[in-house]
Amino acid sequence: MSTTDDDAREIVLRPDRPANGGEAVGRLDGRVVFVRDAIPGELVRARIVDDSRERFVRAEVIEIIEPSPFRVEPICDAARHGAGCCDLAFVSLEHARDLKAQVVRDALGRIGGFGADALDDLGIASTPVTGLGDSGTGWRVRTRLGIDSAGRAGMHARHGSGIVAGHSCAAPEAGMLAGLDDLELTPGGDLAIVADMDGGRHIIEIAPPRPVRRARRGARGAAQATRRRREQPRAQRVVEGSATAPHRVGDRIWQIPVTGFWQAHRAAPATYGQTVVDLVAAAGGCGDGVVWDLYGGAGVLAGAMIDVAGRADLGSVATVHVVDSDAAALAAAEATFDDGIVEVHRGEVATVAAQLPTPDVVILDPPRTGAGAAVIGVVADADPDVIVHVGCDIGRFARDLALFGDQGYRVQEIRAFDAFPLTHHIEAIAALVPAHRRR
Numbered sequence: 148m149s150t151t152d153d154d155a156r157e158i159v160l161r162p163d164r165p166a167n168g169g170e171a172v173g174r175l176d177g178r179v180v181f182v183r184d185a186i187p188g189e190l191v192r193a194r195i196v197d198d199s200r201e202r203f204v205r206a207e208v209i210e211i212i213e214p215s216p217f218r219v220e221p222i223c224d225a226a227r228h229g230a231g232c233c234d235l236a237f238v239s240l241e242h243a244r245d246l247k248a249q250v251v252r253d254a255l256g257r258i259g260g261f262g263a264d265a266l267d268d269l270g271i272a273s274t275p276v277t278g279l280g281d282s283g284t285g286w287r288v289r290t291r292l293g294i295d296s297a298g299r300a301g302m303h304a305r306h307g308s309g310i311v312a313g314h315s316c317a318a319p320e321a322g323m324l325a326g327l328d329d330l331e332l333t334p335g336g337d338l339a340i341v342a343d344m345d346g347g348r349h350i351i352e353i354a355p356p357r358p359v360r361r362a363r364r365g366a367r368g369a370a371q372a373t374r375r376r377r378e379q380p381r382a383q384r385v386v387e388g389s390a391t392a393p394h395r396v397g398d399r400i401w402q403i404p405v406t407g408f409w410q411a412h413r414a415a416p417a418t419y420g421q422t423v424v425d426l427v428a429a430a431g432g433c434g435d436g437v438v439w440d441l442y443g444g445a446g447v448l449a450g451a452m453i454d455v456a457g458r459a460d461l462g463s464v465a466t467v468h469v470v471d472s473d474a475a476a477l478a479a480a481e482a483t484f485d486d487g488i489v490e491v492h493r494g495e496v497a498t499v500a501a502q503l504p505t506p507d508v509v510i511l512d513p514p515r516t517g518a519g520a521a522v523i524g525v526v527a528d529a530d531p532d533v534i535v536h537v538g539c540d541i542g543r544f545a546r547d548l549a550l551f552g553d554q555g556y557r558v559q560e561i562r563a564f565d566a567f568p569l570t571h572h573i574e575a576i577a578a579l580v581p582a583h584r585r586r
């Protein structure tokens with residue numbers, strides 16, 4: 148139930164479900180309302196902050212009239228002071244996971260096109276969003292901060308382009324952000340900070356982007372200038388530690404650039420690796436042993452497959468083709484794997500994958516944008532017996548599963564992880580097999 152207040156910009160409502168972006172969703176006069184900082188079930192007064200769309204409005208809580216029993220004192224100081232880091236720090240950890248499980252079901256239904264029967268067959272109603280480790284704090288081993296005009300490092304503000312300095316975020320590992328105020332930093336730059344496998348810290352300062360000349364007037368010219376500004380190479384300076392940081396999974400160690408990609412949660416690489424292996428085994432194993440690890444980075448998931456190759460339920464792994472566009476990640480892979488099983492390929496997944504030997508198993512771990520129709524078309528054309536799809540944006544993940552459905556694959560199992568505690572983000576991993584499978 149919702150009512151409009153005297154002030155047309157303020158509303159009172161009781162949202163009843165969670166949205167993918169961390170908001171609570173309610174209704175007002177037939178329109179959907181996304182409310183920031185509210186928990187489904189509680190009665191709130193909110194201010195409309197965006198009324199530009201026909202079908203929905205966005206609002207922000209200004210008063211909690213009837214609080215949810217799951218509301219807690221936010222444990223992230225930076226988020227309390229306006230940083231965009233821990234946007235669900237005001238919800239108890241367990242309840243946040245329940246809300247995320249609802250978001251997974253919702254995304255699969257609305258975006259993935261899964262009907263009630265299909266969701267039941269997958270056991271989605273009872274699929275939890277599983278935590279990695281016991282704690283919701285101190286989990287992050289890689290972070291990126293901004294540097295404000297006074298040269299102080301801080302989290303990026305939730306709104307606008309400001310920096311929230313002087314307030315610590317609850318997500319990074321203990322000590323990761325200690326003593327940053329003592330550093331001499333360049334205003335407008337960024338800091339990449341990594342806690343490595345031995346507890347060592349590495350800090351790289353990335354110089355501010357240089358201004359670029361606008362080639363044309365208007366909004367399009369501004370957008371082009373912003374894109375060119377973001378894409379230009381920026382100088383880097385090692386402030387502490389070194390330019391690469393060691394990360395370990397099992398017995399294998401990778402040297403990963405501090406400014407490069409590695410999973411943010413310390414437990415994520417091992418958990419995802421184990422999950423991929425389990426799903427491949429449950430879906431029938433590796434067949435003749437040709438595996439594609441697309442968007443493979445430094446080959447963490449390739450390593451997980453190789454480590455248990457030969458297990459009765461998995462079978463042998465003859466070759467893993469790791470494909471990625473990042474030269475540094477592939478160099479780290481080449482330095483780590485000396486077993487002759489891993490072959491690295493640099494380039495766009497859609498182009499490179501079309502030229503690889505026919506796979507038995509394809510693993511995809513795309514960035515937040517998902518894999519999309521072109522890549523999924525290439526994968527389906529290669530006709531693998533098992534596909535394992537990893538997604539860090541549940542909406543795009545659900546869309547990709549629907550695209551695989553259009554290509555004749557069906558989802559056999561889905562697992563979801565709370566790999567970014569205190570935030571609304573969710574990681575999900577699905578195993579797919581041909582809808583009319585041959586073996």
Ligand SMILES: C[S@@+](CC[C@H](N)C(=O)[O-])C[C@H]1O[C@@H](n2cnc3c(N)ncnc32)[C@H](O)[C@@H]1O
Binds near residue numbers: 445447448512513
């Ligand atoms: C989410 S990361 C996964 C990396 C790796 N699987 C891991 O767990 O460490 C996504 C990777 O995709 C790569 N990437 C993004 N877009 C790409 C594209 N169009 N073609 C090839 N690689 C891409 C990035 O460089 C990054 O390494």
